[in-house]
Amino acid sequence: MAVDQFDLFCAVREREWPYKPVILAPMAGVTDLPFRRVVRHFGTHMVFSEMVASQAVIRTVKRTGQMMEMNNDQCTAVQLVGADPKIMAYAAALVCNMGVRHININFGCPVRKVVNTDAGSAIMKDERRAASIMEAVVRAVNVPVSVKMRLGWDDAHMNAKAIAKIAEGSGIAMITVHGRTRQQMFAGKANWAAIAEIKGAVSIPVVVNGDITDVTxxxxxxxxxxxxxxxxxxxxxxxxWILSEIQDAINQPNMPNAQTTPHQGITLCSTTATMRIQTAKTHADYMFEFYEPRTAIHISRRVVGYYLKWLPNIAHCRRMLSSLNSRDQINELLDTLLARIGVQ
Ligand SMILES: Cc1cc2nc3c(=O)[nH]c(=O)nc-3n(C[C@H](O)[C@H](O)[C@H](O)COP(=O)(O)O)c2cc1C
Structure with missing residues (x-):
């Protein structure tokens, strides 16, 4: 059964949720509704939308509406990005009117197009503006508001701890820290130990992010x-499935086994080749339900590629993927792969 994002959030904040949550990160161009559906089906309770520009929410651009679509389960946090406190607050109120139950503020995006508008990780350079945005958004809505940030702008300006304290004072419910600076972009290794200092400085939940890929x-x-x-x-x-696998592993013995969670048609057994291909098929189906066919084909080629890259001797199929032009062709390729490994 779907867990309501608002109730879950309150439970995490009040330390009544006995498990450490494992959350799907916001990823622009990736964590669309089909992707979030697949992740949710494996038993993950908290997923984030792609970042949505606050200005665009107000202009109600069609694409933005799609990014926020929630599949009626109230388990998606919508992430807003922007630099103007009033616009951020107004956008937050608008998405809450659409039924969103958790707002996240983006203080972490390193992309030049975003930081050039003083938004994303650029806000970490201006603590007063950061405070104004957080206060305005918290005041504008009556759902939990969280923040996602980096360690700071660069090595000389690692001020995540200061912003975390401001966040707590502004009524922010949870903080996620990607253990890199903006200057690092995605280079080097995430510094998880640096997050300990932030965790020690506030009493609201702190979530660690960056380079986590398995139970170890x-x-x-x-x-x-x-x-x-x-x-x-x-x-x-x-x-x-990796989120629910990790969720189970780190929460044992308290966490109910993920295999008891309803997965709506996807069998959680192990990461076998069969499961990868079957999940790729389900994911592609969701894409064709959600997008118009041209967009669905375009995105499916990339997404199916992610699943196939783990399989042995698959280079030829991956090359074929890029030339596929219909849903039938994508299904045919995946069915051929299933037949090759002995599943009809
Ligand atoms: C393709 C891509 C898109 C991303 N888009 C966003 C975004 O919209 N908002 C955000 O806060 N972070 C975004 N991120 C950063 C991730 O949420 C995350 O912080 C980062 O990838 C580090 O975590 P990981 O090592 O688990 O991937 C994006 C990352 C990637 C790879």
Whole structure:
């Protein structure tokens, strides 16, 4: 059964949720509704939308509406990005009127197009503006508001701890920290230990993010950061079950086994080749339900590629993928692969 995002959030904040949450990270161009559906089906309770520009929410651009679509389960947090407190607050109120039950504020995006508008990680350079945005958004809505940030702008300006304290004072319910600076972009290794200092400075939940891809990295990140939960982005590409696998592993013996969670047609057994291909098929189906066919084909080629890259001797199929032009052709390729490994 779907867990309401608002109730879950309150439980995490009040320490009544006995498990450490494992959360799907917001990823622009990736965590669309089909992707979130697949991740949710494996038993993950908290998933984030792609970032949505606050200005665009107000202009109600069609694409933006799609990004926020929630599949009626109230389990998606919508992430807003922007630099103007009033616009961010107005956009937050608008998405809450659409039924969204958790707002996340983006203070982490390193992309030049975003930071050039003083938004995303650029806000970390201006703590007063950060405070104004958080206060305005918290005041504008009556659902939990969380923040996602980096360690700081660069090595000389690692001010995540200061912003975390401001966030707590502004009524922010949870903080996620990607253990890199903006200057690092995605280079180097996420510094989980640096998050421990932030965790020690506030009493609201702190979530560790960056380079967590399996149970081992999840356990190490939790030990080094002392965080209350984990957020996973790239590790879920082509492996959407990884969140619930980690969720089970880090929460044992308390966490109910993921295999008892209803997976709506996807069998959670192990990460076998069969499961990868079957999940790729389901994911592609969701894409054709959600997007118009041209867009669905375009995105499916990339998404199916993520699943196939883990399989042995698959280079030829991956090359074929790029030339496929219809849903039938995509299904045919995946069925051929299933037949090759002995599943009809
Ligand atoms: C393709 C892509 C798109 C991303 N888009 C967003 C975004 O919209 N909002 C955001 O806060 N972070 C975004 N991120 C950053 C991720 O949420 C996450 O912080 C980062 O990838 C580190 O976590 P990971 O190592 O688990 O991937 C994006 C990352 C990737 C790879």
């Amino acid at each position: 990295t999840a356990r190490t990140a939790l030990v080094e950061s002392g965080a209350d939960g984990i957020m996973i982005g790239r590790g879920a590409l082509g492996s959407p």
